[in-house]
Amino acid sequence: xxxxxxxxxxxxxxxxxxxxxxxxxxxxxxxxxxxxxxxxxxxxxxxxxxxxxxxxxxxxxxxxxxxxxxxxxxxxxxxxxxxxxxxxxxxxxxxxxxxxxxxxxxxxxxxxxxxxxxxxxxxxxxxxxxxxxxxxxxxxxxxxxxxxxxxxxxxxxxxxxxxxxxxxxxxxxxxxxxxxxxxxxxxxxxxxxxxxxxxxxxxxxxxxxxxxxxxxxxxxxxxxxxxxxxxxxxxxxxxxxxxxxxxxxxxxxxxxxxxxxxxxxxxxxxxxxxxxxxxxxxxxxxxxxxxxxxxxxxxxxxxxxxxxxxxxxxxxxxxxxxxxxxxxxxxxxxxxxxxxxxxxxxxxxxxxxxxxxxxxxxx
Ligand code: PMP
Numbered sequence: 001x002x003x004x005x006x007x008x009x010x011x012x013x014x015x016x017x018x019x020x021x022x023x024x025x026x027x028x029x030x031x032x033x034x035x036x037x038x039x040x041x042x043x044x045x046x047x048x049x050x051x052x053x054x055x056x057x058x059x060x061x062x063x064x065x066x067x068x069x070x071x072x073x074x075x076x077x078x079x080x081x082x083x084x085x086x087x088x089x090x091x092x093x094x095x096x097x098x099x100x101x102x103x104x105x106x107x108x109x110x111x112x113x114x115x116x117x118x119x120x121x122x123x124x125x126x127x128x129x130x131x132x133x134x135x136x137x138x139x140x141x142x143x144x145x146x147x148x149x150x151x152x153x154x155x156x157x158x159x160x161x162x163x164x165x166x167x168x169x170x171x172x173x174x175x176x177x178x179x180x181x182x183x184x185x186x187x188x189x190x191x192x193x194x195x196x197x198x199x200x201x202x203x204x205x206x207x208x209x210x211x212x213x214x215x216x217x218x219x220x221x222x223x224x225x226x227x228x229x230x231x232x233x234x235x236x237x238x239x240x241x242x243x244x245x246x247x248x249x250x251x252x253x254x255x256x257x258x259x260x261x262x263x264x265x266x267x268x269x270x271x272x273x274x275x276x277x278x279x280x281x282x283x284x285x286x287x288x289x290x291x292x293x294x295x296x297x298x299x300x301x302x303x304x305x306x307x308x309x310x311x312x313x314x315x316x317x318x319x320x321x322x323x324x325x326x327x328x329x330x331x332x333x334x335x336x337x338x339x340x341x342x343x344x345x346x347x348x349x350x351x352x353x354x355x356x357x358x359x360x361x362x363x
Contacts, residue, residue: 015131022125027329031351033342034331036169036197036307038229040278040345042268050267057263065259072262075269076237080222082209087242091257091265095196095223095236099163100126102219102238104251106161106190107132114159116145118335120169120194127161135159143171143301147182160189166208167197170333170340172303174201180208184215192238193220197305199227199279200286205304209239216241226306228268228275235265282306286343292353307342309333319359326355 008017024035033039042050073086080089092098103126107113113127117136124134137153139145154162162183166175175193184191193208208220219240224230235257268275289308293300299311313319316339320332328351331340341352 013131015128019125019128022122024331025329027324029324029327029329031328031344031348033307033344033348033352034329034340035231036226036305036342037231038226038278038282038306039342039348040229040282042229043274043277046268046271046274049271050264053263053267054260057259061259063259064255065257065262067255069257069262071266072257072269075266076222076239079269079272080209080239082207082212082239084209084212084239087245088212088239089237090240090245090248091235091237092252093234093236093256093261094225095194095221095238096122096126097234097256098221098236098238098248099123099192099194100129101248101251102161102190102192103127103130103132105247111160112157113161113163114154114157115163115165116150116153116168118143118168118170118333119163119165120196121333123163123165127163132161139171139173143168143173145173145175145179147176147179150179151182151186154183154186158189159187162187162189162191163194164192164208165194165196167201167304169196169305170307170331170335171301171309172197172305172307173301174205174304177206177208177211180211180218184211184218187217189217190244191215191218193218195220196223196236197226198222199276200283200306201304212239212241216243219244224265224268227279228272229278230265230268230275233261233264233268235261235268281346282343285346285349289341289343289349289353293356296357307340309335309338309340311335311338313337313339319356322359323352323355326358328352328355 073089076089077084077086107130109131112133112135114135115123116139127134135157219238221238223236290300293310301309316332333340
């Protein structure tokens with residue numbers, strides 16, 4: 001049966017009309033560097049360890065899984081350190097779902113969510129999906145943010161939820177903890193620090209986890225999609241005050257984390273050292289991308305993540321298409337004169353840099 005109507009004719013919520021769904025292209029190209037995945041596969045030894053645990057869990061899938069995903073929360077508490085305990089941990093099917101739980105619990109009609117644009121493209125979609133109003137603040141031309149200007153904007157917007165992406169996607173920009181502290185002090189709402197890419201930051205860069213103590217409106221979200229090379233498994237998590245976690249319990253669907261997801265994630269965490277072994281190599285490729293882009297006449301922005309946003313692209317759409325035609329997928333994030341590329345394996349990174357050099361489109 002074909003399509004019998006169009007979206008305009010359905011009784012859709014008014015506030016969803018005109019929105020565009022998330023839609024990063026999923027083209028089957030040989031070199032996919034467009035959604036900041038870890039392009040290294042899960043190591044074989046770890047994969048078989050994870051499979052063993054999934055096999056055990058499969059024998060019990062006639063029963064609902066542990067609704068409180070206790071073993072997984074304990075695993076995340078141990079991995080994060082900072083003396084965290086399992087009652088301070090939450091998890092979901094990707095950190096997108098964790099952020100959605102926050103928006104469901106603390107946002108909604110008549111409430112606002114705020115972030116400093118350009119930032120993660122799903123923030124407006126996730127928050128608007130719950131009926132919240134999205135308000136975008138601004139950054140310096142180099143995408144940095146000072147505590148003073150952040151506070152000024154937060155005071156003006158007076159939001160219910162503040163999303164601080166650290167390091168920021170799509171720019172890679174680090175965020176000082178002084179900004180987080182100042183924003184927290186100046187606000188009355190929930191402050192979320194999204195540390196999806198934290199593992200790619202310098203080792204001595206402190207996490208906002210160090211600020212959790214005594215700040216019940218603060219939450220730090222993380223994901224296994226990036227450093228852990230687990231994007232397809234869909235596992236994200238956060239750390240916050242136990243009362244904050246109780247709020248998220250009100251909105252999650254029962255048994256939202258499948259038994260297979262829980263088993264896979266617990267086994268992956270048990271192998272965290274091996275899973276994270278490629279982080280240094282990825283950081284090396286990221287820095288190589290930055291240095292080579294500079295040499296080619298582009299203007300890469302400082303990145304503490306596994307991707308690089310670079311300016312000086314005369315015609316981003318044309319360069320994106322030329323790379324696509326050579327089998328390389330990067331991201332046009334809609335910032336004029338810019339493209340974003342994920343650090344791949346050494347071979348993928350070389351393929352990207354060689355292809356870009358052959359295009360010669362720096363403005
Ligand atoms: N936060 C940021 C900043 C991201 O870039 C992403 C993924 N691109 C996510 C959250 C969501 O990741 P996931 O749902 O895979 O955990």
